[in-house]
Amino acid sequence: MSEQSKNPTHYRLLSTLKAIGPYLREAQCEQGKYLFDCLSVCVNDKKSPEEREFWGWWLELEQEGEAFEAKYRVGLYDAKGDWMDEKLPKKAIAEVSRTQEGFHQKLIETLATQFGMTLDFHKESAEFG
Template sequence: MSEAAKKSEAAKKPTHYRLVSALKAIGPYLREALCKEGAYHFDCLSVCVDDKKSPEDREFWGWWLDLYQDGEQFEAVYQIGLYDQAGVWKTEVAPAAAVDEITRTQEIFHQKLVEVLQSKFDFQVVVGEQSAEFV
């Protein structure tokens, strides 16, 4: 490959910071402090377990995503569970009353994620085999 071709190819690939900027624009889901080049972490607190509790004591049902870059594509690994008072995600089966909202927010987010990565950078997104199934 010629030097000019290498430079042209490198110019097409976005930097980590350019990717982070585009991913942040999707919404409040990106946890930038947990991201590093090629690995990005998102989450969504979809349903409050008990909104009568004070905000610092609340827990949430929702989903989280670890997005891994592999060349020209990204693998999305989604999980569903409980975000506890300590700020830790635990893989748990959500109650039936929360499932529709968790699924709705995940589907909207995933559509936006695919659109951004395809339209801005021509990257494909595949859902990893180890992802939780959304009903």
């Protein structure tokens, strides 16, 4: 493994992380810190799109040398566009967990195959499901 692949540039990481799916919040990323989120379950789809809220998850991914640390959180994405740490209702748990687990697996594989890097959970990370 070359030294270059062990320490990819911020822009190379951004481009690779974007390819995983529609989850990367590029405007809120900076060198070594990346933010992802997923609006998994609409709370009330009868509301107009700009007023809808969603149950889902978000991830703060931080680079620690040649590894990354994942801090997942679950909750409510409100109509103002803010994440709230809230307990998921039973009806949303399965779908939020499914999207979170699928994304996490892709993230592990991408970091390992593209950069030879590992991914660990932060001690405060929310557990799946």
